[in-house]
Amino acid sequence: MPWSRSRDRPPCGNYEPVEVSRRNTKTGFVLEHARGRLEVHELARGVIFQDYYGAVDDGYLQPVLDLAERRLAQGCRLTFYSDISRVHTSTTAYRRGWSHWFKEYDSEINDIVVFAASIVPILAVKAANLITGGSIRIFYDRERFQTHIEQVVTAAWDSADDDSIDPPDDSESHAGKEFENSDTPVAALEVSSSTPDVFASPLERKLGLGALNAALFGESFNEQDEAGFSIGRFTVQHKLGTGGMGVVYACRDEVLDRDVAVKLLHARCDKTSRRRIMREAKAMARLSHPNVVTVHEIGESDGAAFLVMELVRGSTALSWLRAEKRETNEILDVFLGAGRGLAAAHANGLVHRDFKPENIMIDEDGRALVTDFGLARGEVADPVSEATDPATPTSSTETTATGIVVGTPAYMAPETFAEGRTDARTDQFSFCAAMWEGLYGQRPFTGGDLAALARAATEHSPLVPRGSAVPRKLREAMERGLMPDPRDRWASMEDLLDSLSTRRAWYRRWFTRDS
């Protein structure tokens, strides 16, 4: 029977109306027209739509829309099969037709299986954008596509035989209830393949679980496994903490008979990133400075990269600041120390990229040491060691593969937000933001989301809390480091530190108990 244009829906496409006939089948119905057909198979827990050669007009889709609406209300899953090999000349029309349909149902299609001959890239991207909860599968080979459909339909018929079929006009409550009580949501079975990986390596998981068992059951690593846990040749003693790039374990280096900190990196250890990490680590290992955590070596164990570092007994500046109220002087000393470490790194052509209180260690003598150079992104950017003048913005404009700038937004410079650029001057910005937070107890810029934060850092002056006791000169020095245009900042960390030290000396003379 012919179908009229839709009642009150947005048009699904501007096609010429075509005679469409409907025929009921054992599991549903088939709509046929001169240019193709649409088969619908209804099952208790889902609906399969099989589309050949595209929609012809919106009226044609009406019964499908009605059915989809009804079944979605029951919590059913929808699967959509499409042969789009013959529609490559009218891609736009086709896309318009179906995407309206998808949009109307908020992408409730759980799976899309497509046979496509020549227009895969466009439609694949479109489809990937449209479906969110389910999966998409594209066949390039018609035979395999048809075999697959046959299997699916046969299975559908089989299940219809053992009366799991839910006739179109059956009571809705029944089907809904059945879905609700089913042990496994069908959708979950398929989508599991796109479940994100949690661990970069089996070793990361093993050690994480070991640390958890240690915390829950009070069993040390040694007690859990007599063979012991190890990262390369280093015997794991206990977990020290978790940072942005990985978990740090206190380890024993039996060969050199010393305690070290070993950071097992989250970053997946593929060839490219390994080469980069190696390169950066080499540069770090060359850098020896009292305010930089020394990197002894870098290694790889069971597919996981790790850094072996000097074991600093103490805490991070973040927990140090939170532990109790600190004197302005003490805070200034910590940041001057960390700043010297940062300046030394810049002098060696290294950029930190994620300077923040969490990345400053304070040892038992109160000395500040900067850690986690360059690796903050999980994948290390191009070698900055090639930049001759670290103060000059380098061409390192790498962002993650998803195009999302990864860093710690609260300390990120405007140009890092905008272009993903990191260099000595963005480090200077982060340094000032961290120091600002240390001195004022609040961050210089705030925003509800990334965009607002970026806007604040670009358009506003840093927030100064009322009644704060931070000297004006000190504030001005930090404000200069927080300028949105890198050219307006201090020429280098050295210059900033000079200015801060001068004020430090002056401040010590006049205002503190040291005077």
Place this chain on the structure above:
Amino acid sequence: MSYDEFELYSAWRAGNRKSGSILVERYYDSVVRFFRTKVAPSAADDLVQRTFMVCADSETAFRGEGKFKSYLFGVARRTLLSHFNSKHRQREDPDFGISSAFDLAPGPVTVAAGRADQRWLVEALRSIPVEMQITLELFYWQGLAIDELSVALEIPPGTVKSRLHRGRTLLRHAMEKIPVPDGLTRSVTVLMDEWAAGVHALVPESR
């Protein structure tokens, strides 16, 4: 299998470490994933630990009704929300039906360190209200059914369904909003292949 897990759980509560560590091992990955898609790695580690600790010690213990998994993720959810609440103690309590994990805990997460498509999905998930994110993840990744979700989320089954529906809409909009990076064409192709390789039969389970 819930009876088996209830036995393990009871033994754990009674002080049997072995039983405890079997359950911990079984759910470790899922619980880590639950937190790593929402907060920074350092916070995630603490919250994983706190979740299992609450399971072992809490007064609101699992009594064997329904599945242990529902109970466990109920605890994980409450642990996460109280973490967000405590982070925002200076301000008024956040509304988890509105605020996203990204709003509440900006900064990078490391769950999908390896794959661009996973990062993309996780970024989008983090930008929708956190209750929606939890619902979608538990449904799709942990395979909780509607009635199990209803237990874990402490809402009626009807609300679970409408939340799933609304969550998917928001997620799709979120994915459209995330800038399409240069690598996408390649990533999407890879993504298709990987999905295709991992996708099983697409029919609803025949019994």
